[in-house]
Amino acid sequence: MDIVSTLRVNRTERPFTADTRTTLLDALREQLDLTGTKKGCDQGACGACTVLLDGKRVLSCLSLAAQCEGREVTTIEGLARDGKLHPVQAAFIRHDGFQCGYCTPGQIMSAVALLKEGRAGSDEEIREFMSGNLCRCGAYPNIVAAIREVARLGSESQ
Amino acid sequence: MFPVEFEYEAPTTVEEAIRLLAESGGEAKILAGGHSLLPMLKLRLAQPPLVIDIGRIAGLSGVSEQDGGLRIGATTTETAIQDSELVQRLCPLLSETAAHIGDQQVRNRGTIGGTLAHGDPAADMTAAVLAAGGSVTVQGPNGERTIPADDLFLDMMTTALEPDEVLTSVWVQTEGPRTGSAYEKFANAASGYAIAGVASVITLAADGTVARARIAITGVGSKATRASGVEAALQGKRADDQTIAAAAEHAVEGVDLIGDLHADESYREHLAKVIARRSIQRAVGRAATKS
Ligand code: FES
Numbered sequence A: 001m002d003i004v005s006t007l008r009v010n011r012t013e014r015p016f017t018a019d020t021r022t023t024l025l026d027a028l029r030e031q032l033d034l035t036g037t038k039k040g041c042d043q044g045a046c047g048a049c050t051v052l053l054d055g056k057r058v059l060s061c062l063s064l065a066a067q068c069e070g071r072e073v074t075t076i077e078g079l080a081r082d083g084k085l086h087p088v089q090a091a092f093i094r095h096d097g098f099q100c101g102y103c104t105p106g107q108i109m110s111a112v113a114l115l116k117e118g119r120a121g122s123d124e125e126i127r128e129f130m131s132g133n134l135c136r137c138g139a140y141p142n143i144v145a146a147i148r149e150v151a152r153l154g155s156e157s158q
Numbered sequence B: 001m002f003p004v005e006f007e008y009e010a011p012t013t014v015e016e017a018i019r020l021l022a023e024s025g026g027e028a029k030i031l032a033g034g035h036s037l038l039p040m041l042k043l044r045l046a047q048p049p050l051v052i053d054i055g056r057i058a059g060l061s062g063v064s065e066q067d068g069g070l071r072i073g074a075t076t077t078e079t080a081i082q083d084s085e086l087v088q089r090l091c092p093l094l095s096e097t098a099a100h101i102g103d104q105q106v107r108n109r110g111t112i113g114g115t116l117a118h119g120d121p122a123a124d125m126t127a128a129v130l131a132a133g134g135s136v137t138v139q140g141p142n143g144e145r146t147i148p149a150d151d152l153f154l155d156m157m158t159t160a161l162e163p164d165e166v167l168t169s170v171w172v173q174t175e176g177p178r179t180g181s182a183y184e185k186f187a188n189a190a191s192g193y194a195i196a197g198v199a200s201v202i203t204l205a206a207d208g209t210v211a212r213a214r215i216a217i218t219g220v221g222s223k224a225t226r227a228s229g230v231e232a233a234l235q236g237k238r239a240d241d242q243t244i245a246a247a248a249e250h251a252v253e254g255v256d257l258i259g260d261l262h263a264d265e266s267y268r269e270h271l272a273k274v275i276a277r278r279s280i281q282r283a284v285g286r287a288a289t290k291s
């Protein structure tokens, strides 16, 4: 059965038609051509598909698109503003927080939320609260360094 | 990994959800956070003709004080429980347990009602609600009824809910004076699920002996259950390390142990005893410092 629905993605209304079984992840990638969000396991284990839903980080592979109607979705494509990278994106580049890059959009979306949640108090806390994002290349130390730096810069600028 | 085709409805009242459930002859599935249901749909372990999303029913989430305890709406997320000031103050066992579930993304979507209605034998919240003397309220075509947590879990993924009933809220006892609690778990490193998890709520009498112990265990058998052998071995005793260790030996009494590729039965039994000991020790320590 098809549903006709509208998602609000990266501050833009995006209507689409899809089967009821369509996950938010598939709607983003297949219907709305937003392929920045990655499909790793498709079963809630890897975090590659992490996006923000009403500002909270969620796994788009475990949400039906229909459940998200009328709610605000932010993907990796929506982070940069006016051609300027989000501080977390810039820090990932500075610290080499990736190798193949497949997990990176999920890592970055998760890190953006983590900073907002105030969970970057220590490296240990960062690791615990990034535990839903796996990196098969093992870029973990550099990912933690990038997040730590943004947390420090953020608290200094306040 | 695509589910079998299903229809999707998002009612705005519980009554409408119950009507839809009844019309489907109890074949429909209730969708809350979806973090158990969606994987089951994708693996085609569940093939419902209709999915009823209760996420748009107002008033089904939130925490409030009620009848000497806390009432937690079914669609309250694990994150909301973890962060709730009310839960942290009055039933800290639940926020501590919530923090053990999955990861932050999972907790942001997973709900307390969902995890209890699903009845996964390795879930965390099942043990916490058992130890907290909890109950659930369910609503069906014939009205509302309350099921004590002790009677809720029947077998692997099988609960006392009828196919046409919706779990609407959870109630847990407030942890009173001289009462301490703890949730201890040995997790599967990959999935985060409990290989052995033990929730303890201990009340000490003025003389330091155990006035009441509620201990529940998850992950080791086909369902979460009270560890009544452990409770009995603590009752009325001074809770020193020796007594606690001896009581923990009863951890899997009456449990039909599961063995799988992560841990065979004897290893699970060993873990259960160690985890029970640590859980009780921490709960007793907290009870002793709480006036
Ligand atoms: S693709 Fe969603 S968690 Fe792996």
Ligand code: FES
Pocket (backbone or CB within 6 Å): A097, A098, A099, A100, A101, A102, A103, A104, A134, A135, A136, A137, A138, A139
């Ligand atoms: S950079 Fe390759 S998986 Fe993380």
